[in-house]
Amino acid sequence: MRAARLLPDIDDLVIADVPTPVPQRGQVLVEVVGAGVCRSDLHIVDGAFAESVRRPVTAGHEISGVVAATGPAARIDIGTPVAVMVGWGCGTCHWCRHGHEQLCPAGREAGSTADGGFAEYVLVPDARFLIPLGTIPALDATPLGCAALSAYAGVRRVLPWLEAGSSVVIIGAGGLGQFAIHYARRLSDARVIAVDRRPTALDRARIAGAHQVVLDDPDAAHAIGELCGPLGARAVIDFVGSNESLRLSAAIAGPRGIIALLGLAGGSIPIGFTTLAPEATFTTVVAGTISDLTEVVRLGQTDLLDIPRYAYPLDRVNDALADLRAGRIDGRAVICPREQ
Ligand SMILES: [Zn+2]
Ligand SMILES: [Zn+2]
Incomplete structure (x- = not known):
């Protein structure tokens, strides 16, 4: 063969x-x-x-x-x-x-x-x-x-955080991100916000069901903060995993929120008492x-x-x-x- x-x-x-x-x-x-x-x-x-x-x-x-x-x-x-x-x-x-x-x-x-x-x-x-x-x-x-399996596992991991009125931010709206938007909409009542550098990916994110989309530019953290309100993002699912995407994840996750990392770009951020919001959780999700x-x-x-x-x-x-x-x-x- x-x-x-x-x-x-x-x-x-x-x-x-x-x-x-x-x-x-x-x-x-x-x-x-x-x-x-x-x-x-x-x-x-x-x-x-x-x-x-x-x-x-x-x-x-x-x-x-x-x-x-x-x-x-x-x-x-x-x-x-x-x-x-x-x-x-x-x-x-x-x-x-x-x-x-x-x-x-x-x-x-x-x-x-x-x-x-x-x-x-x-x-x-x-x-x-x-x-x-x-x-x-x-x-x-x-x-x-x-794509669907990893996205589903990511959404399942953060699901306990997604009570009604909360926000979940999905960074990276490629194949996995689109499935994550789909499952977040299907399994929760949270507001789903998609972030990507590519306008075409944001178009796909809307089709997959994102309530709001944000272009990943230097203003993204501020724009997402405005959308999420004072509680910040309850959950962030990072399908990129670069230094930049992780910095954005840390900036937008709110107190007692969760960041789930699936992207394999190899980036990192320091983890310490004050580098994430108070009592926030950081986890990877494997497959x-x-x-x-x-x-x-x-x-x-x-x-x-x-x-x-x-x-x-x-x-x-x-x-x-x-x-x-x-x-x-x-x-x-x-x-x-x-x-x-
Ligand atoms: Zn794969
Ligand atoms: Zn075994």
Whole structure:
């Protein structure tokens, strides 16, 4: 089968012919229908997380497809359309047993520590990492496995803060941000404020349901403060994670508020008694859980956020990465290995 491989010391992905895996025991072979291109793919290609990323590896972690073959102990039917969970925990450690496989110390992740979805097929270690799609067409489901899942996990994390009359600020209105706006509207009565540097992303934020949008310029903290009122933002979800976005997060989160960081731009801010508002909480959110993805798929049966999709055949995967890098993608770039 053809696969887009991340090789040692090469900056671009390389299309290679590799053996099609044969599922053993409980493993499942999924034919990839769509694999979304995520900003973290750019970080990985650029050499971030070098100590954990395996090379060579097949890239791509946001995957939907159809079960093509199963090992003898796998409990899922061939032909089932599925969303693929991004992280694959061991299933037996403390975190896995408590439903937080994303924190498993022995866990692997498609596209960085295990072969991922920029390929005709992906080998998944167990059927529990596959969520049947029900009525959602497999290609439409592509963003569920990372963008929607991470956004849902972020919104779920801050949900206890989102009482009626409160404000949640979402920094970064790309694919994840648009899903976060959608879930914040669907799961809370909070006022949803979206922030981005790109006017086109703010247009998408409005479509996704943001009550207000703010251009991320030097005046943004002041403008958001005016919108939130004296309590400040009850919750901030930062999908960028740069020094600048974190500084903005710290400036706008109110007393006893929460900042949830999901963006992987690698920025940081000092944490100390006076650097955040009094009694504010700072947390990271890692990917999301299997039960989060199950819930994302369940919510998608009745109301699936429609974000623009830009489809690329497998051999144009580097063009997709370049378009995302250049800011030309206001929704999701999707690799479609079945297309030529
Ligand atoms: Zn991702
Ligand atoms: Zn584990």
